Amino acid sequence: MSAQNQHSPHVILRVVSKILIPLIALFALYVHFHGDYGPGGGFQAGVIFASAIILYALIFGLDEAKRAVPPSWVRICMSLGVLVYGGTGVATWMLGGQFLNFTVFAPESTHASGQHWGIFAVELGVLFAVTGAMVAIFYAFGSRVPELRDEDW
Amino acid sequence: MMEGFTPILLLDMGLLAMLVVVAFAVVRLRSLFAIVMLQGVYSLLSAAWFVSLDAVDVAFTEAAVGAGISTVLMLGAMLLTEREAKPVPFQKQLGPLFIVTIVALAMFYAVGDMPAFGDALSPANSYVGADYIAATKNDIILPNVVTAVLASYRSFDTFGEVVVVYMAGLGILLLLGLNGNAGKWRAKPNGQNITGRKNTAEQREDKP
Numbered sequence: 001m002s003a004q005n006q007h008s009p010h011v012i013l014r015v016v017s018k019i020l021i022p023l024i025a026l027f028a029l030y031v032h033f034h035g036d037y038g039p040g041g042g043f044q045a046g047v048i049f050a051s052a053i054i055l056y057a058l059i060f061g062l063d064e065a066k067r068a069v070p071p072s073w074v075r076i077c078m079s080l081g082v083l084v085y086g087g088t089g090v091a092t093w094m095l096g097g098q099f100l101n102f103t104v105f106a107p108e109s110t111h112a113s114g115q116h117w118g119i120f121a122v123e124l125g126v127l128f129a130v131t132g133a134m135v136a137i138f139y140a141f142g143s144r145v146p147e148l149r150d151e152d153w
Numbered sequence: 154m155m156e157g158f159t160p161i162l163l164l165d166m167g168l169l170a171m172l173v174v175v176a177f178a179v180v181r182l183r184s185l186f187a188i189v190m191l192q193g194v195y196s197l198l199s200a201a202w203f204v205s206l207d208a209v210d211v212a213f214t215e216a217a218v219g220a221g222i223s224t225v226l227m228l229g230a231m232l233l234t235e236r237e238a239k240p241v242p243f244q245k246q247l248g249p250l251f252i253v254t255i256v257a258l259a260m261f262y263a264v265g266d267m268p269a270f271g272d273a274l275s276p277a278n279s280y281v282g283a284d285y286i287a288a289t290k291n292d293i294i295l296p297n298v299v300t301a302v303l304a305s306y307r308s309f310d311t312f313g314e315v316v317v318v319y320m321a322g323l324g325i326l327l328l329l330g331l332n333g334n335a336g337k338w339r340a341k342p343n344g345q346n347i348t349g350r351k352n353t354a355e356q357r358e359d360k361p
Contacts, residue, residue: 085315112292
């Protein structure tokens with residue numbers, strides 16, 4: 001596979017995307033953690049993070065992408081997201097509040113830090129679930145697609 | 154009429170006109186690859202239009218999901234089928250044309266009752282929306298009201314959405330399998346039969 005890659009015509013694509021993919025992943029994290037102050041949040045960040053993995057799969061092949069991000073991780077990631085979101089709700093129950101009412105995390109706080117922690121946890125759940133689901137759908141479709149020939153485009 | 158004319162209005166009109174052109178091109182074209190690409194262009198144009206309407210969060214989602222992910226997924230689905238759509242005979246187009254005409258007339262009839270853009274007294278801007286904007290300053294203390302509504306006031310709804318995304322992923326995994334059902338699949342792109350079994354056998358030969 002690696003011997004083929006050296007002779008493939010898409011050298012510029014490979015070089016450029018190798019620089020861009022870490023930046024896309026970093027931008028996804030920025031969108032996630034800056035979601036409280038600017039546009040964005042867990043959903044958008046999850047889609048951007050998934051698109052970084054999908055770009056890697058498109059340029060370097062699905063087998064390489066599955067080596068970097070194994071399908072078992074993807075399954076765990078998307079289930080973990082729902083568990084983190086629901087678990088935050090259960091945690092508010094355990095602290096004696098209503099389901100998903102985050103004020104119980106810091107009842108005495110004057111600047112609503114309980115709400116901030118709750119929103120952070122919930123958005124993290126959204127990030128995991130969306131990233132996992134998007135990559136899973138791409139892997140499921142991509143595993144069935146035959147190798148692309150250049151005349152297909 | 155000229156006093157309401159701003160560069161932003163010109164931009165909106167240009168973007169909406171391009172949306173109409175792209176939509177007609179998507180309907181008229183036969184090549185599925187071109188249609189998938191134009192759908193990505195359509196999403197990107199609507200994202201630009203949402204930015205001009207000050208709906209940055211929606212624009213962000215539209216650009217990431219519509220122009221990014223769904224284009225790639227449609228390409229993946231397209232590769233498993235024919236490259237060209239079959240032409241539909243004229244008689245079969247009459248029924249859909251009739252329904253589309255009725256719906257379009259109903260929508261034009263409803264346009265007159267729509268509130269003007271940015272109307273402070275419109276239903277969307279009065280009742281609950283105004284309450285959330287006023288209360289976020291004291292309850293949540295976050296600059297982004299959209300995040301406050303999405304993750305705190307309406308976190309039940311967002312939980313439902315997360316479960317929907319999860320169910321979509323789970324449904325695809327149950328139907329297709331993460332690894333293409335271990336090679337047990339068949340597809341017919343461009344009239345040639347291919348199976349996963351043969352494909353995986355070839356891949357095994359490639360590897361040292």
